[in-house]
Amino acid sequence: MIHSKYTIRENNEANILNAIISQKEISRAELSVHIGLNKASVSAITKKLLDDELIHEDRIGDAARIGGRKPIMLTFNGKAALTLSLDVAPNYIEGLIAYIDGKVLYETEIRGIKVSSDNVLAYIAEMVEKLTRHAEETPHGIIGICVAIHGLVNQDTILFTPYYTLPSDLKAQLEEIYPFYIHLENEANLAGLGEYTFGAASDSIVSLSIHTGIGAGIVENGKLRTGKKGAAGEIGHSILFPDGRKCPCGNEGCLEQYASHQAIYNELEQALALPDINSSVVIERYKKDDPIVQKALRTNAHYLSIAVNNLAVIYEPDLVVINSSIYSQLPELISILKGDLKGKFSCETKVANSSLKKKATLFGGVAKSTQNFLNIQNLKMNAES
Numbered sequence: 001m002i003h004s005k006y007t008i009r010e011n012n013e014a015n016i017l018n019a020i021i022s023q024k025e026i027s028r029a030e031l032s033v034h035i036g037l038n039k040a041s042v043s044a045i046t047k048k049l050l051d052d053e054l055i056h057e058d059r060i061g062d063a064a065r066i067g068g069r070k071p072i073m074l075t076f077n078g079k080a081a082l083t084l085s086l087d088v089a090p091n092y093i094e095g096l097i098a099y100i101d102g103k104v105l106y107e108t109e110i111r112g113i114k115v116s117s118d119n120v121l122a123y124i125a126e127m128v129e130k131l132t133r134h135a136e137e138t139p140h141g142i143i144g145i146c147v148a149i150h151g152l153v154n155q156d157t158i159l160f161t162p163y164y165t166l167p168s169d170l171k172a173q174l175e176e177i178y179p180f181y182i183h184l185e186n187e188a189n190l191a192g193l194g195e196y197t198f199g200a201a202s203d204s205i206v207s208l209s210i211h212t213g214i215g216a217g218i219v220e221n222g223k224l225r226t227g228k229k230g231a232a233g234e235i236g237h238s239i240l241f242p243d244g245r246k247c248p249c250g251n252e253g254c255l256e257q258y259a260s261h262q263a264i265y266n267e268l269e270q271a272l273a274l275p276d277i278n279s280s281v282v283i284e285r286y287k288k289d290d291p292i293v294q295k296a297l298r299t300n301a302h303y304l305s306i307a308v309n310n311l312a313v314i315y316e317p318d319l320v321v322i323n324s325s326i327y328s329q330l331p332e333l334i335s336i337l338k339g340d341l342k343g344k345f346s347c348e349t350k351v352a353n354s355s356l357k358k359k360a361t362l363f364g365g366v367a368k369s370t371q372n373f374l375n376i377q378n379l380k381m382n383a384e385s
């Protein structure tokens, strides 16, 4: 395989940039030691990064840190570019525009809709127009749009969306319209990536997203484990009850037919004889000690504990993060779930609500575009919102 000089320089450039980001501030001499590159190369690369406005010379450091002259400290310019991040679900679209350091400029949502192949481009256009109105001037402008898809995505191609229809070549269609890098990724994968990059300090994370379906984003050192065709982490289609309820995937008895939010809503609509149950109704009734809702959510926590047990014995992650609009409001459900982890191999698994609240997927989109722009995979930053 031929590696060009350009590729090698780019890798060194990315390594230096990542060291500046992770150390918060660092001198050229410290960079040289940290990266193992000679000082002339470090100077040449940092000059290019300064010219590109990706880093700043912020202040004079302390001479005692490394000896000799007082060094000039280098810091990352997290405001060098902007990203757009969209979460396109079957019945809503959320979006935000953020700097590459995760600082959000504006976020909005379109709710009460039914997304399909026929209208998805129009909804995305509406969202992009709303977001770009809030763009600020930056050296590199908008460096990418990332679109979260609630279904199976393999290398930017949509393969299977069980609860709505989308064109498999959505990326190509978007590329004809927008002059930015376009990324498509499964929403649970992005939630995991968002959590890794902007949330938890852990190096190996499984993020369990519970919405219409259930998916897991598996991230190790910034790399998503997607499998050969993108189906790794489709934990919603692990079988909870053999010969149980039919699932659009073709199986019977899949976890998400019993433990997704939609499954809870369907069950409660029947049990309470009420139409249009949503997470607000569920949370309110749970807090008012409605016995039917309390039982349904306890059962849900038990089912999810089985999913967490299965993930723990397969991946042994540092942390399992729960992304759910219900669990984020009712943290005691996390305690119930943990209490049901009784197995020797799963009882010590750390389980927590996402620190990014409802925004893990959108932050994952920011992370995806920024990883690509900076050529840094194990990118970790502190989110501000």
Ligand SMILES: [Zn+2]
Residues within 6 Å of the ligand: 236, 237, 238, 247, 248, 249, 250, 251, 254
């Ligand atoms: Zn299934």
